[in-house]
Amino acid sequence: MFRPLPLFVGLRYTRAKRRNHFISFISLVSMLGITLGIVALIVVLSVMNGFHKEIQERILGMASHATLSVPEGGIRDWEQLVELVQRHPDVVGAAPFVELQSMLMNAGRTKAALLRGIVPGDEDAVSTLRSDMVAGSVDDLTPGSFGIILGSELAAVLGVGLGDKVTVVTPQLNATPVGVMPRLKAFNVVGLFEVGMSDYDRGAGFMSMADAALLMRLGDAAEGVRVKVKDMFDAPLVARELAYQLNLGAEAEGPENLVAYHVSDWTQVHRNFFAALRTEKRMMTIILFLIVAVAAFNIVSTLVMVVTDKRADIAVLRTLGASPGRIMAIFMVQGTTIGIAGTVLGVIGGVLLGWNVEPIVAAIERAFGVHFLDPTIYYISALPSDVRTGDVLRIGGGAFLMSVLATLYPAWRASRTHPAEALRYE
Numbered sequence: 001m002f003r004p005l006p007l008f009v010g011l012r013y014t015r016a017k018r019r020n021h022f023i024s025f026i027s028l029v030s031m032l033g034i035t036l037g038i039v040a041l042i043v044v045l046s047v048m049n050g051f052h053k054e055i056q057e058r059i060l061g062m063a064s065h066a067t068l069s070v071p072e073g074g075i076r077d078w079e080q081l082v083e084l085v086q087r088h089p090d091v092v093g094a095a096p097f098v099e100l101q102s103m104l105m106n107a108g109r110t111k112a113a114l115l116r117g118i119v120p121g122d123e124d125a126v127s128t129l130r131s132d133m134v135a136g137s138v139d140d141l142t143p144g145s146f147g148i149i150l151g152s153e154l155a156a157v158l159g160v161g162l163g164d165k166v167t168v169v170t171p172q173l174n175a176t177p178v179g180v181m182p183r184l185k186a187f188n189v190v191g192l193f194e195v196g197m198s199d200y201d202r203g204a205g206f207m208s209m210a211d212a213a214l215l216m217r218l219g220d221a222a223e224g225v226r227v228k229v230k231d232m233f234d235a236p237l238v239a240r241e242l243a244y245q246l247n248l249g250a251e252a253e254g255p256e257n258l259v260a261y262h263v264s265d266w267t268q269v270h271r272n273f274f275a276a277l278r279t280e281k282r283m284m285t286i287i288l289f290l291i292v293a294v295a296a297f298n299i300v301s302t303l304v305m306v307v308t309d310k311r312a313d314i315a316v317l318r319t320l321g322a323s324p325g326r327i328m329a330i331f332m333v334q335g336t337t338i339g340i341a342g343t344v345l346g347v348i349g350g351v352l353l354g355w356n357v358e359p360i361v362a363a364i365e366r367a368f369g370v371h372f373l374d375p376t377i378y379y380i381s382a383l384p385s386d387v388r389t390g391d392v393l394r395i396g397g398g399a400f401l402m403s404v405l406a407t408l409y410p411a412w413r414a415s416r417t418h419p420a421e422a423l424r425y426e
Contacts, residue, residue: 026298026301026302026305027302027338029298030295030296030298030299030302030338030342031338031341031342031345032295032342033291033292033294033295033296033298033342034292034295034296034338034339034342034343034346034399034403035342035343035345035346035349036291036295036346037288037289037291037292037294037295037346037399038292038342038343038346038347038349038350038395038396038399039346039349039350039353040288040291040350041285041288041289041291041292041350041395042346042347042350042351042353042354042387042391042392042395043350043353043354043357043385044284044288045281045284045285045288045388045391045395046350046354046357046385046386046387046388046391047354047357047383047384047385048280048281048284049281049385049386049387049388049391050383050384050385050386051384052277052281053384053386054384055197055277056274058195058196058197059197059266059270059273060232060266061127061128061132061195062127062128062129062132062195062197062200062204063266063269063270064126064127064226064227064228064266065126065227065228065229065232065235065238065265065266066226066227066229066235066236066238066239066242066263066264066265066266067224067225067226067227067239067262067263067264067265068081068085068224068225068227068239068242068243068246068261068262068263069223069224069225069261069262069264070223070224070261070262071262073218073221074098074213074218074219074221074222074223075096075221075222075223075224075225076219076220076221078096078221078222078225079096081096081225081246082094082095082096082122082225084245084246085225085227085242088238088241088242088245090229090230090231090234090238091227091228091229091230091238091242092125092228092229092230093122093124093125093126093227093228094122094125094126094225094226094227094228095118095119095122095123095125095126095127095225095226096118096119096122096209096222096223096224096225096226097116097117097118097209097222097223097224097225097226098116098117098209098212098213098216098218098222098223099114099115099116099117099212099223100114100115100117100170100171100212100215100216101114101115101171102114102115102168102169102170102171103168103169104150104154104158104166104167104168104169104205105158105166105167105169106158106159106160106164106165106166106167107159109157109158109159111154111157111158111203112203113150113154113203113204113205114203114204114205115148115168115204115205115206115207115212116204116205116206116207116212117206117207117208117209117210117211117212117213118141118206118207118208118209119208119209120138120139120141120208123138124138125228126226126227126228127226128195129149129193129206132193132194132195133149133191133192133193134152134192134193134194135161135162135191135192136149136162136189136190136191136192137190137191138191138206140190140191141190141191141206141207141208142208143208143209143210143211144208144210144211145188145190145208145211146185146186146187146188146207146208146211147187147188147189147190147191147207147208147211148166148168148187148188148189148190148205148206148207149189149190149191149192149193149205149206149207150166150189150191150192150193150205151192151193151194151195151200151201151202151203151204151205152192152193152194152201153198153201153202154201154202154203154204154205155189155192157202160189161189161192162189162190162191162192163188163189164188164189165186165187165188165189166186166187166189167184167185167186167187168184168185168186168187168215169183169184170183170184170185170215170216183215185215187207187211193206209222224262227239227242232266235265235266235267236265236267236268239263239264239265240263242263243261243263246261289395289398292395292398292399292402293402295342296339296399296402296403296405296406297402297406298406299335299338299339299403299406299407299410300406300407300409300410302335302338303331303334303335303406303407303410303411303414304410304413306331306334306410307331307410307413307414307417310414311417314327314414314417315417315418317330318417324415324416325415327411327414327415327417328411328412328414328415329411330411330414331407331410331411331414332404332407332408332411334407335403335404335406335407335410335411336403336404336407338403339399339400339402339403339404339406339407340400340403342399342403343396343399343400343403346396346399347392347395347396350392350395351387351392354385354387355385355387357383357385358383358384358385361383
């Protein structure tokens with residue numbers, strides 16, 4: 001059976017019991033170092049992926065994937081616009097809205113908030129507001145009732161609960177006998193919601209779109225349409241396609257019907273936040289990869305000692321006709337074997353631990369009576385994990401590549417051994 005000399009001898013050196021047990025110990029440490037480094041890297045990145053996914057879902061549960069709006073005047077025929085948008089094959093749902101920056105007041109307490117006027121039945125298609133309710137119902141936002149739903153933290157700051165009244169101060173001005181005054185309107189608190197994101201729980205509220213349009217003096221118009229798409233990463237493309245199709249249709253009806261839609265999507269609105277998350281993950285990957293790098297380059301010291309220990313064997317092989325390239329390949333096989341073993345064990349251990357990190361952490365918390373994520377402080381009380389195939393492949397491939405690179409110098413030194421000098425004192 002054909003057995004290449006470098007592979008046969010290299011694997012034999014790996015399996016053989018060496019005279020120098022310290023070399024064996026260093027080889028084992030190198031392999032375990034690669035294994036632990038890969039496990040740590042996979043688990044940490046999986047937990048970070050889980051946190052990012054959780055945060056992203058919570059943000060996009062309230063914010064739309066894409067928005068079509070008109071800067072001034074509003075959209076009178078918003079029902080027709082919603083119907084046209086929903087015809088797009090990539091659109092899951094669409095809902096009209098009116099947004100206004102306001103100041104909420106109650107018993108001397110004030111808090112700025114972003115209020116959104118919605119149509120409850122349509123809103124279910126683009127947000128998770130109904131499932132995020134902790135008190136009251138979205139259906140209580142009926143036109144003309146002047147009801148309002150507040151974030152749980154915002155309600156606590158204002159000191160209000162269900163059935164209480166809160167005064168909404170809008171930037172729209174009224175001319176009165178005593179001068180120009182901001183518009184004030186009392187609203188009844190008909191519900192409370194909790195998303196788990198302070199930006200919404202502490203600074204957002206919802207009301208009927210008809211009531212919001214009345215405050216903004218839009219009549220029956222909507223400010224725009226919020227859109228949810230099948231794949232959120234396609235939102236920028238879908239939003240621009242919709243704007244182009246709508247403007248093309250309006251232009252066909254006549255130049256006077258042309259509407260300049262303002263297009264935005266979640267990648268623009270939350271660009272800085274998600275960019276910060278990506279930067280954090282990238283830097284954490286680099287830092288943790290240093291662990292793998294240190295373990296991989298321990299192979300250098302291992303192979304240097306092996307080459308020193310095997311100088312006589314190398315000389316014999318060279319005397320028997322082995323070329324420098326074959327000698328180099330023998331020690332590359334030996335070092336690569338250590339790297340492969342550490343990489344395979346690390347990938348298997350990391351994936352298994354990443355898949356089960358949540359129940360493992362829960363078991364540790366029950367056993368020792370501790371909470372790593374205190375539910376009274378953090379909104380996410382469990383440790384989410386999202387093991388991604390791409391991350392695992394990059395980590396495993398990177399560790400293997402570093403292991404191979406670490407074998408080059410010692411293997412080259414072995415190939416430069418001169419038989420006469422090595423055997424002189426044997």
